Amino acid sequence: MNISEDTKLLYYFKKWVNITEPEEQIILSSFEETSIKKKKDLLVPEDTCKYIYFIVKGCLRSYFVDNKGVEHIYQIRMDNNWISDLESFFSQRPSKYYIEALEDSQLLRISFEKLEQLYIEVPGLERYFRILFQKAYVNALQRLNDTMWESAVDRYEIMLKEQPDMFQRVPLVYIASYLGITPESLSRIRKKK
Amino acid sequence: MNISEDTKLLYYFKKWVNITEPEEQIILSSFEETSIKKKKDLLVPEDTCKYIYFIVKGCLRSYFVDNKGVEHIYQIRMDNNWISDLESFFSQRPSKYYIEALEDSQLLRISFEKLEQLYIEVPGLERYFRILFQKAYVNALQRLNDTMWESAVDRYEIMLKEQPDMFQRVPLVYIASYLGITPESLSRIRKKK
DNA sequence: TTCATTTCTTAACATAGGTCAAGTGTGTGA
DNA sequence: TCACACACTTGACCTATGTTAAGAAATGAA
Numbered sequence: 290m291n292i293s294e295d296t297k298l299l300y301y302f303k304k305w306v307n308i309t310e311p312e313e314q315i316i317l318s319s320f321e322e323t324s325i326k327k328k329k330d331l332l333v334p335e336d337t338c339k340y341i342y343f344i345v346k347g348c349l350r351s352y353f354v355d356n357k358g359v360e361h362i363y364q365i366r367m368d369n370n371w372i373s374d375l376e377s378f379f380s381q382r383p384s385k386y387y388i389e390a391l392e393d394s395q396l397l398r399i400s401f402e403k404l405e406q407l408y409i410e411v412p413g414l415e416r417y418f419r420i421l422f423q424k425a426y427v428n429a430l431q432r433l434n435d436t437m438w439e440s441a442v443d444r445y446e447i448m449l450k451e452q453p454d455m456f457q458r459v460p461l462v463y464i465a466s467y468l469g470i471t472p473e474s475l476s477r478i479r480k481k482k
Numbered sequence: 483m484n485i486s487e488d489t490k491l492l493y494y495f496k497k498w499v500n501i502t503e504p505e506e507q508i509i510l511s512s513f514e515e516t517s518i519k520k521k522k523d524l525l526v527p528e529d530t531c532k533y534i535y536f537i538v539k540g541c542l543r544s545y546f547v548d549n550k551g552v553e554h555i556y557q558i559r560m561d562n563n564w565i566s567d568l569e570s571f572f573s574q575r576p577s578k579y580y581i582e583a584l585e586d587s588q589l590l591r592i593s594f595e596k597l598e599q600l601y602i603e604v605p606g607l608e609r610y611f612r613i614l615f616q617k618a619y620v621n622a623l624q625r626l627n628d629t630m631w632e633s634a635v636d637r638y639e640i641m642l643k644e645q646p647d648m649f650q651r652v653p654l655v656y657i658a659s660y661l662g663i664t665p666e667s668l669s670r671i672r673k674k675k
Numbered sequence: 676t677t678c679a680t681t682t683c684t685t686a687a688c689a690t691a692g693g694t695c696a697a698g699t700g701t702g703t704g705a
Numbered sequence: 706t707c708a709c710a711c712a713c714t715t716g717a718c719c720t721a722t723g724t725t726a727a728g729a730a731a732t733g734a735a
Contacts, residue, residue: 353627355631361627361630361631363623363626363627363630364623375616375619375620376620376624379616379620408609412605412608415605415608415609415612416601416608416612418612418616419608419609419611419612419615422612422615422616422618422619423568423572423611423615425615425619426568426615426618426619426622427568427569427572429619429622429623429626430556430557430622431569432626433556433622433625433626433629434546434554434556436626436629436630436662437554437556437629437662438548438554438662440721440722441721441722442721460681460682460683461682461683462681462682462683469629469630469631470722470723471722471723471724472682472683472684473683473684473685473722473723473724473725474721474722474723475683476683476684476685477684477685477722479683479684480684480685633691633692634691634692635691653711653712653713654712654713655711655712655713663692663693664692664693664694665712665713665714666692666693666694666695666713666714666715667691667692667693668713669713669714669715670692670714670715672713672714673714673715676735677734677735678733678734678735679732679733679734679735680731680732680733680734681730681731681732681733682729682730682731682732683728683729683730683731684727684728684729684730685726685727685728685729686725686726686727687724687725687726688723688724688725689722689723689724689725690720690721690722690723690724691720691721691722691723692719692720692721692722693718693719693720693721694717694718694719694720695716695717695718695719696715696716696717697714697715697716698713698714698715698716699712699713699714699715700711700712700713700714701710701711701712701713702709702710702711702712703708703709703710703711704707704708704709704710705706705707705708705709
């Protein structure tokens, strides 16, 4: 693992919990470096999600395909975020989702078994992930409220304000799906500005 | 704290983590019993949410009021579930939400400070809440997907199947709002059956 | 540099669900 | 036990967004 990658990961852990020197080594040895090319899948339906991934650099989406064959994106994640199918990962049962790279991406991954072991060896990480999921849950509820009660126009503007970088790196088709609308609608919304 | 209440709370902790005898005592002494009458508020906007509540028995909703004065319910919780405004609780900043009792309810509450202390005294609880938030997050994403991609009819049917008890105890106006539709639409959906 | 593919836009039309307004029951507090 | 608020329904009409279909613009591989 090179310097920039491990300092990045540890930096994000240390933002929320104290990690000792020896713990740092245990953590670093539990993660594996991996990379994935644009348009390749990290996970496909029916496979069990074996890892949680920290995105060192890159961009990925997770989506499912409904019974009419339409793709529905529920997450787009970029640098310094985590991506996985937690439902499959924690139950260790087959996933319903795809995770696909939208850019060539560098990742750090940890397996289910290693993470369980790490929680025991470095109790601070249990705290880190408690806080991470807590925040993720609060964000998901906020996004749920927006989806239920804000118009497509307002959701677009919220996203434009809160994640402007996505509009630089992600095709609008995907952003439309993430917003819960069609590409045609997004196009109309953008035209009105 | 009476026997049925404390066994209930500990039962739910023990479902996911090991708790020793002395730890049980620490936990029980950190929670306070409280109760609330139907239609009373546990939390109102601008107040900081001081507690997380475990619902021993009862039913509560949390909602916000938009700038047109319309109420939007984002959670309805009944027996053996937790309720709070986590955003306000964890940041200890003013809330945007109401939490209101839909039935006379018995609760166990723990304050922010006590919980932080408890995480240190009983590390297993850090694990318990990590797992709790993890599951809550996965559920919130599932609900988000349903809201974005399923029709109102399908969402109604999913809810009818997964939370049939709510239909026995909660007025349809509130269920409609929770589903993200108007009471009129819910009425029409039910008529078609 | 060119062709093919992907991405984005536009327009005409369709529809789910919202809005407004007017009911009918029904439970509960005076 | 009366009345009044609350819960729910119904109908007419409206609007945001979806659907279908076509083509323009941008991107990238040969």
